[in-house]
Amino acid sequence: MTGWPILFSALAMTAIVGVRYLITSGAFAFATKLKHPRLYRGLERQMRREVGWSLASAAIYGIPAGIVAWGWQAHGWTRIYTNWDAFPLWYLPLSLLAYLLTHDTWFYWTHRWMHRPQLFRIAHSVHHESRPPTAWAAMSFHPVEAVTGAVVIPALVFLIPIHVAVLGLVLAIMTVMGVGNHMGWEMFPRALVHGPAGRWLITATHHEQHHAAYRGNYGLYFRFWDKACGTDIGLGDFSAAHRRREHAADACSDR
Ligand SMILES: [Zn+2]
Ligand SMILES: [Zn+2]
Helix, strand or coil: CCCCHHHHHHHHHHHHHHHHHHHHHHHHHHHHHHHHCCCCCHHHHHHHHHHHHHHHHHHHHHHHHHHHHHHHHHHHCCCEEHHHHCCCHHHHHHHHHHHHHHHHHHHHHHHHCCCCCHHHHHHHHHHHCCCCCCHHHHHHCHHHHHHHHCCHHHHHHHHHEEHHHHHHHHHHHHHHHHHHHHCCCCCHHHHCCCCCCCCEEECHHHHHHHHHHCCCCCCCCHHHHHHHCCCCCCCCHHHHHHHHHHHHHHHHHHC
């Protein structure tokens, strides 16, 4: 039957996305335990829910990715290339930037759209049920939201030529930033976050503020759209949030 290779590719990609999530979130959760031992205390039920939604999202991400990967291998679909000479070398960083900027633009507008009250209840409240989010919340999305995220890269590979290694880098950045931005502490140095680069780049301190305020800071990688549209609400403050968590953890252990 001709459908089997497609099905196999979709299942394999689902497994890859799921395992990638478990390894990355697991590693960051472990780093959190070392750095802030009490930060996730009392959040065990929430974390189980985050893992459940994230693994469901892995299937939603894996299906289009698997179909496109199959089409690339079997029929030469997509503009993914493997020969380093196919484009000039300067195109490598340019393609990386093009993918990140396009993904960021898509994310900003779909995310902002999902904050409209009616749609929020259907599609986006699952992601905001994590209060505060943990490293396991990186893919904690309702299936509707997961679909909006899952189609981006599989669509872009048909439009913008990209070397397969740069595509791997795009996916790695997407995964690390997705996990890092939710883990409840900042992994980047203060000089970067509060310096000139931090005025344009999104890290955990920026996205945490989105989760704290339920509005504003809708971007993914860059603060460009938030600044251009007046939705940038500035950087969050982890120290206050950490103090609150310490008290919550104390209250839990007193019971
Ligand atoms: Zn949101
Ligand atoms: Zn988030």
